[in-house]
Amino acid sequence: xxxxxNIQDRVQTTTSLIGLITFKVITxxxxxxxxxxxxxxxxxxxxxxxxxxxxxxxSSLFRIMxxxxxxxxxxxxxICVLTGLLLRMYILIAPG
Numbered sequence: 001x002x003x004x005x006n007i008q009d010r011v012q013t014t015t016s017l018i019g020l021i022t023f024k025v026i027t028x029x030x031x032x033x034x035x036x037x038x039x040x041x042x043x044x045x046x047x048x049x050x051x052x053x054x055x056x057x058x059s060s061l062f063r064i065m066x067x068x069x070x071x072x073x074x075x076x077x078x079i080c081v082l083t084g085l086l087l088r089m090y091i092l093i094a095p096g
Contacts, residue, residue: 032057
């Protein structure tokens with residue numbers, strides 16, 4: 001019976017870890033894509049540079065978020081969403 005409980009605990013831990021890693025990768029790709037789109041609009045670089053910015057940003061963020069838990073990730077994503085909404089509000093209200 002202890003063997004089955006041990007396996008269930010490991011499956012639950014592994015599933016949670018895979019979900020967290022997936023969430024980190026998606027967050028990194030989303031922020032990398034956002035920064036690459038901003039850079040593309042400002043500088044107008046090509047497809048290779050666009051992809052390079054996405055990959056470098058996503059991998060850098062994944063490296064930074066290596067030790068973060070679910071709570072840290074949710075707070076980080078909340079801050080990113082609020083910052084994006086603030087920038088959107090500035091763009092809509094700014095003169096010119």
